[in-house]
Amino acid sequence: MKTTTTATGGDVRLTGIGKTYGAFTAVHPLDLTVPQGSFFALLGASGCGKTTTLRMIAGLEEPTGGTVHLGDRDVTRLPPYKRPVNTVFQSYALFPHLDIFENVAFGLRRRGVKSVKKQVGEMLDLVQLGEQARKKPHQLSGGQQQRVAVARALINHPQVLLLDEPLGALDLKLRRQMQLELKRIQTEVGITFVHVTHDQEEAMTMADTVAVMNAGRVEQLGAPTELYENPRTTFVANFLGTSNMVEAEIDTVAGDDVVLRAGGGKLVLPAGRCSAPVVPGGKVLVGIRPEKIALAHADDAGTVPDGRNRLTGRIADASFIGVSTQYVIDSPVCDQLAVYVQNVERDGRLVPGAEVVLHWSPAHTFGLDAAQAIDAGTDTGEEAA
Amino acid sequence: MPVVSWLKHRLVVIAGLLTLGYLLLPNVIVTVFSFNRPTGRFNYQWQHFSTAAWQDPCGVAGLCGSLSVSLQIAVWATLGATVLGTMIAFALVRYRFRARGAVNSLIFLPMAMPEVVMGASLLTLFLNLGAQLGFWTILIAHIMFCLSFVVTAVKARVMSMDPRLEEAARDLYAGPVQTFVRVTLPIAAPGIAAGALLSFALSFDDFIITNFNAGSTVTFPMFVWGSAQRGTPVQINVIGTAMFLVAVVFVLVSMLITGRRGRRRA
Numbered sequence: 001m002k003t004t005t006t007a008t009g010g011d012v013r014l015t016g017i018g019k020t021y022g023a024f025t026a027v028h029p030l031d032l033t034v035p036q037g038s039f040f041a042l043l044g045a046s047g048c049g050k051t052t053t054l055r056m057i058a059g060l061e062e063p064t065g066g067t068v069h070l071g072d073r074d075v076t077r078l079p080p081y082k083r084p085v086n087t088v089f090q091s092y093a094l095f096p097h098l099d100i101f102e103n104v105a106f107g108l109r110r111r112g113v114k115s116v117k118k119q120v121g122e123m124l125d126l127v128q129l130g131e132q133a134r135k136k137p138h139q140l141s142g143g144q145q146q147r148v149a150v151a152r153a154l155i156n157h158p159q160v161l162l163l164d165e166p167l168g169a170l171d172l173k174l175r176r177q178m179q180l181e182l183k184r185i186q187t188e189v190g191i192t193f194v195h196v197t198h199d200q201e202e203a204m205t206m207a208d209t210v211a212v213m214n215a216g217r218v219e220q221l222g223a224p225t226e227l228y229e230n231p232r233t234t235f236v237a238n239f240l241g242t243s244n245m246v247e248a249e250i251d252t253v254a255g256d257d258v259v260l261r262a263g264g265g266k267l268v269l270p271a272g273r274c275s276a277p278v279v280p281g282g283k284v285l286v287g288i289r290p291e292k293i294a295l296a297h298a299d300d301a302g303t304v305p306d307g308r309n310r311l312t313g314r315i316a317d318a319s320f321i322g323v324s325t326q327y328v329i330d331s332p333v334c335d336q337l338a339v340y341v342q343n344v345e346r347d348g349r350l351v352p353g354a355e356v357v358l359h360w361s362p363a364h365t366f367g368l369d370a371a372q373a374i375d376a377g378t379d380t381g382e383e384a385a
Numbered sequence: 386m387p388v389v390s391w392l393k394h395r396l397v398v399i400a401g402l403l404t405l406g407y408l409l410l411p412n413v414i415v416t417v418f419s420f421n422r423p424t425g426r427f428n429y430q431w432q433h434f435s436t437a438a439w440q441d442p443c444g445v446a447g448l449c450g451s452l453s454v455s456l457q458i459a460v461w462a463t464l465g466a467t468v469l470g471t472m473i474a475f476a477l478v479r480y481r482f483r484a485r486g487a488v489n490s491l492i493f494l495p496m497a498m499p500e501v502v503m504g505a506s507l508l509t510l511f512l513n514l515g516a517q518l519g520f521w522t523i524l525i526a527h528i529m530f531c532l533s534f535v536v537t538a539v540k541a542r543v544m545s546m547d548p549r550l551e552e553a554a555r556d557l558y559a560g561p562v563q564t565f566v567r568v569t570l571p572i573a574a575p576g577i578a579a580g581a582l583l584s585f586a587l588s589f590d591d592f593i594i595t596n597f598n599a600g601s602t603v604t605f606p607m608f609v610w611g612s613a614q615r616g617t618p619v620q621i622n623v624i625g626t627a628m629f630l631v632a633v634v635f636v637l638v639s640m641l642i643t644g645r646r647g648r649r650r651a
Contacts (some may be wrong), residue, residue, distance in 0.1 A: 060552050080555045081563075087556045093549035097571045106567075107557035152557070 010071030012057060012160055012192060017066030019052050026052045028216045029066055034194055034209075036071075036158070039186050041195045041207035045239070045377075049216040050196045053222050054162050057194065059083045065291055070159050081110075086153035090165040092145045094137035100124070101133040107156040123155045126185070143174045150182070154189065156330065160188075163195040167202065179206055200240045204228070206324060212236050214377065228289075230366050237287050237368065239377035244293075246286045246311070246334045247370060251279055263333035267309045267365065274367030283370035290338040292364040295327065297347060298355035301311040310359040313337065315352050325350075329358060412629050419622035426616025438619035442627075445618040452624060455589055458520065458604065462527035462588040467581045469528070469572070470535025477536070478543045495533045501589035503530065504597035511598060518600025526589040526598050534587065535580030542576025 011033050018029035027049040034040040042050040055061035057068055059080035067076045075083050086107065094103050104123055105116040113119075124130045127147035129140075137145055146166060153161055163182075167175045183206050186193050196204050203210045204224040211221040212235070220227060220236045231237035234245065248262035253271065258278055260267045267286055276284045288309075298303055304310060313331030320343075327339040327350070339358060341350075350356065392399070394570075418428055422435035443449035477489055495503065504526075511522050550572065554564040570577075592606040599607060609621055 058556060060556065079560075081553070081558045081560050085556075087553070089549050089553060091547060091549055093547060093553035095550060095568060095572075096555070097574075106554070106559075110558040110563060110567075156557070 007362075010159075011069075012194065013067075013069040014053070014057070015067045015069070017053070017056055017063045017068060019049070019056065019061060020064045025216050027056075030218050030220075032211065032218065034192060036192055037190050038208045039183070039193045039195065039206055041197060041203035041210045042213055043197055043200060043203040043210050043239075044213035045198055048213040050213045051164055052194045053213070054087075054164055054194060057160065058085055058087050058162050060087075082133060084159045085162060086155075086156050086158040086160075087162040088146075088153050088162060088166045090168055092137075092149040092166075092169075094145055094148055094152070096137055096300045099134050099136055100140070103137065104149055104152045104155055106152060113158075119155060123151045126154075127151045128310075141338055142170055143178065146170065146178060147181075149191060150185065154185070154191070157189075158191065160192045160194060163193060163330065165196055165198070167197075167199075174178045174305075175202070182206065204240070212239060214239075219301070230273055231287065234285065234366070234372050234374055235377035237366070237377075238375065242290055242338055243287045244290060244334070244337045245368070245374055246288075247374075248284050248286045250278060250280050250282045250284055250334075252280060256282075257362070260367075262286065262311070263331075265311065265333075267311075268307075268362040269365045269367045270363060273365065275368035276367055285368040285370050285372075285374060287368055288360055288364060290326070291324075291340040291342075293337075293339045293358050293360045295339055295341055295347075295350060296357045297349045298357060299349075301357045304357055304359045307362070308359040309362050309365060310357055311337070312355070312357055315350060315354045315356060318350065318352055329356065331358070391572045411451035412626075415622050416626045416629070419619060419626045421619055421622075423619065428617045428619050428622065441621045442620050445602065445612075445620045448605075448608060448618070448620055448624070451603045451605045454520070454602060455605035458523055458527060459585050459589040460650060461524055462531055463581050463584040465524070465528040466531035466535050466584045466588075467577060470532050470580055470584075471539050473532070474536045474543055474576075478540055492533050492536050495530045496537075500530075500591075500593040504594040508597040509593065519594035519602045521606065522598045522600065523595050524601060526594050527591060530591075531584035531587055531593065534583045535569055535577075538583065538604055539576040542573050546572055 013034075014030065014032040016029045016031060017027065018025070019027040030053070033051075042053060043048045052061055056063045059075070059078060063076065067074055069075065072082065075085075095106065098106070101120055101124070105120045105157065108116045108119060121130065124133055127150060127293040129144060129147055129151070132140060132144065137148065140148065146169075149166065154226075166182075167178050170178060179202055182193075195203070195207060204227075207224065209221065210224055210227055212219045212227065214235045219233050220231065227236060228240050231240065231243070233244075237243035237245070246262050247266075248260035248267060251259045251261045251266065253259070256271050258269045258271050258274055260269060269277055269284070269286060275283065291346075298312070311331050311333060315327055316330045316336070317328040319326050322343070324340050324342050325346070327341065329337045329339055331337055337358065418431070419438060420434055420436060421428055421431055422433040422437060423430065424432050438444070438635060473488075473492065477485065477492075507522075507526050507529075508518075511518060516522055544570075550568055551564050554568040555561075559567055589607055591604075592610060595604050596610075603611070607623070609617075612618060612621065
């Protein structure tokens with residue numbers, strides 16, 4: 001066993017890796033490459049296969065098929081204690097019979113490192129727990145335990161650090177704080193982090209690349225902004241934030257623009273932002289994020305600039321939440337459209353019952369294949385994994 | 386009135402002290418009478434203070450021999466039952482196998498069965514097998530009835546153990562043996578220790594089952610029972626008191642250790 005393996009490694013490459021338990025397929029064969037030094041998130045609801053994928057990288061779960069490579073090395077058949085990979089577990093899994101110092105020193109001692117004192121001291125300072133070295137895990141708070149778990153894994157300088165919902169047990173405020181802390185540590189040590197979470201906000205704030213998983217498959221992979229601005233499935237569109245989706249039919253294709261018919265009106269969608277096949281007469285789901293939509297009272301309909309997508313409707317509900325107002329609008333083409341308007345200049349006429357025009361830039365529109373469930377991924381966001 | 390309110394405020398303490406007295410009184414009597422110099426063969430009436438028995442605890446024929454037999458059997462039975470019981474407990478918690486449920490409930494049978502019945506049926510078994518009654522038959526019988534207690538104690542501990550702990554150990558470069566020695570065993574240790582202590586106590590003072598299967602071998606409880614028919618030597622009280630003291634010392638030492646650990650933590 002080599003003792004220092006930092007930065008010699010390379011990418012994590014999963015090739016055709018899958019896992020089945022009897023008749024149940026936890027992970028469908030998938031290919032995934034995590035570039036060295038990146039912060040990678042596997043995002044999905046509980047039971048989507050993200051933790052199983054992580055455990056296959058750790059070696060705690062044996063894949064039914066496929067290979068795991070760390071750099072050029074095939075580690076598929078290596079037991080976990082021979083892989084240069086360490087895990088931060090969801091429940092932290094700190095050894096209750098050992099004090100904090102010994103917990104952190106555990107990996108070093110198992111690899112036969114003689115003088116651990118200096119390294120452990122430095123690592124505990126990094127996570128600001130130098131004072132607590134002689135306490136037992138149960139004497140620390142949740143946040144402190146979480147930092148011990150991170151220190152215990154990081155001290156081994158793994159090629160890859162795996163984080164299995166490490167912030168799930170913390171309260172909201174502490175979670176935000178630890179997100180920044182983890183991000184800082186990752187930048188500092190430069191180790192590849194693979195982070196499993198069901199919290200889309202957490203994935204988006206921390207990761208460079210996010211893979212959204214659903215029912216054992218990767219739905220979409222990309223940078224957080226890319227996933228949010230241009231989702232390619234209804235699951236991604238609904239799981240990451242909120243999306244409005246309107247059923248439409250392709251009318252004509254004019255250059256890079258696709259012109260769609262929805263109800264009586266026309267909507268324009270850039271062809272590059274449409275993941276459905278572009279065939280005249282084909283069905284498409286037109287998606288638009290609530291905050292991209294602007295509202296104008298029906299009396300001011302003439303002031304809406306040309307070239308913008310527009311729909312008409314009536315305000316069904318309005319909730320003022322300080323920084324913005326969230327409207328629910330019933331439109332002939334679609335019920336319950338969500339619109340978030342920043343409270344910069346409030347229009348007093350925009351109250352429930354008012355007739356309005358919704359308008360937005362075609363560049364913010366995305367098109368999805370109408371063959372999929374329109375509400376996929378709507379109810380799963382806040383579930384605990 | 387002040388007396389009533391004084392009583393009211395200290396009711397719990399008084400009840401506690403009375404219970405403690407109830408529990409300890411027999412031990413006190415045993416201790417006090419170990420310093421007696423009885424006139425007849427029976428040590429049931431206080432006569433004169435004497436340390437004669439303490440100066441010559443083995444002065445009665447057969448007493449120290451039986452004590453040594455009992456201690457040996459207790460040590461081996463504890464060892465056997467603890468090792469076997471721990472393995473059974475791990476198997477029952479960790480693995481799914483055929484008849485697991487049946488084993489799970491059968492393991493409790495020796496605890497529920499009346500000892501007389503067990504002693505008699507064991508004797509039938511040994512006689513039919515043509516086994517020579519003595520040290521080994523007693524040992525086999527003791528391991529058998531201690532097993533259930535060890536399994537129960539260890540199982541509770543293993544069941545409440547987070548399986549992620551062993552995964553964490555494997556993830557941190559500990560192979561299967563290292564994982565077991567460094568993580569599994571230390572965490573299961575309190576359960577194993579409890580099972581072992583219980584086994585030792587049960588084996589050491591078992592009379593009924595032993596009496597059936599001892600042949601000509603005499604254990605300490607059998608010796609006491611036997612001598613109670615003809616007369617009770619003071620030495621029995623001496624041994625009893627000594628055992629009590631050893632137990633108290635054990636408890637004090639363990640309290641001291643945990644107390645020091647607690648202070649270091651804080």
